[in-house]
Amino acid sequence: MPTINENFLKLEKNYLFINIAKKVNAFLKENPDAKLIRMGIGDVTLPIAPICVEAMKKGAEEMGIKETFKGYEDSGTGYDFLKQAIADYYQQYGVTLSLDEIRVNDGAKSDCGNIVDIFGNDKIVIVTDPANPFYVDSNKMNGRTIIYANSNEENGFAAMPDFSVHADLIYLCSPNNPTGSVYTKEQLKVWINYAKQNQAIIIYDAAYEAFITQPDIPHSIFEIEGAKTCAIEMCSLSKTAGFTGMRCGYTVIPNELTVTASDGTTVSISQLWGRRQGSKFNGVSYPVQCAAAAVFTKEGRKQIQKNIAYYQENAAIISRTMDELGIKYTGGINSPYIWFQCPNQMSSWEFFDEMLHKIAVVGTPGEGFGKNGDGWFRLTAFGDRDLTIEAMERFKNMLKK
Ligand code: PLP
Secondary structure, X not given: OOOOOHHHHHOOOOOHHHHHHHHHHHHHHHOOOOOOEXXXXXXXXXXXXXXXXXXXXXXXXXXXOOOOOXXXXXXXXXXXXXXXXXXXXXXXXXXXXOHHHEEEEOOHXXXXXXXXXXXXXXXXXXXXXXXXXXXXXXXXXXXXXXXXXXXXXXXXXXXXXXXXXXXXXXXXXOOXXXXXXXXXXXXXXXXXXXXXXXXXXXXXXXXXXXXXXXXXXXXXXXXXXXXXXXXXXXXXXXXXXXXXXXXXXXXXXXXXXXXXOOOOOEEEHHHHHHHHHHHHOOOOOHHHHHHHHHHOOHHHHHHHHHHHHHHHXXXXXXXXXXXXXXXXXXXXXXXXXXXXXXXXXXXXXHHXXXXXXXXOEEOEEHHHHOHHHOOEEEEEOOOOHHHHHHHHHHHHHHHHO
């Protein structure tokens, strides 16, 4: 009988969204006529841009012609035409990348979770609290020790390092899911200093960078001096271009990023990750990469911006509601998430039940993202415009009573 990795038994049994789904299903069973509005799961609702559809069709057609058919991709790290488009995109933020520093993948979640394969299980990991649950889960699966950096009202939900505590890996996410907060260049500089002092590596999740509207907020950690020797960046087209069902993202590992092995030799993180991926990943489908490259064209940027602007207006509608009701919140400006304080000092699950039962609106209880999320609540701006307006009307009526 094979033994199992018993670390899996220590994971939370019920994933946040499964708990939510259970409660919602029970509610709908009791109230089959309820007009439910879902503002919980952070999934996009608008279709992918026409230019991406065309590019994907063209890519699919090429696959059906002997001369242009493509089998396994040589490197499995993405076609050069896509990597070049990504490198050009970074250039506008003053970040120069060579193509071998970019690795195309099937979304940020895979790499954020899988990257831990190349680090020792005895290493200490910093995760901000609250945070997306998969940073914690993928490290707990290997039995790693996790320490939490507190994001809270006092620091605007942008956790900063405690220099008296050592860690080896650090997960940062900006713009943040769930809190919608962002790190400034100065704050990232502090994290970079911390990483250098501890010879740690920052895993920087920039999945929501396309939602940044304030000009001085960095889109990439590599905009900050010194990051190339201590950071890996994960990005995704899921929210940028509605690719949640297409599956395409990219990871940037600078060639300068190295660690020292126990025998004193210098090891390139890029090479180590390449070795891991070479054994466990065979790349992203060609038609999807064609669609992804279309995102970075001038027309592609224009088309995806239209969808992003739609979500940003939804975010503004939610933010205005919070302003009107005098509710404290973060996010909305550089992020599709609004993270607000539950009224009347309710716990986040109490408020979840209240919203579900009184106004049939589903959100995400902050507690699902960590203990600092208790008393806070996340709404997403990825929904339909009319439903967002309707939900906010119901929300106002509920709280004015
Ligand atoms: N990173 C963050 C912060 C996210 O919120 C999500 C998805 O919601 C992901 C990564 C996963 O993105 P992908 O669809 O590229 O796997």
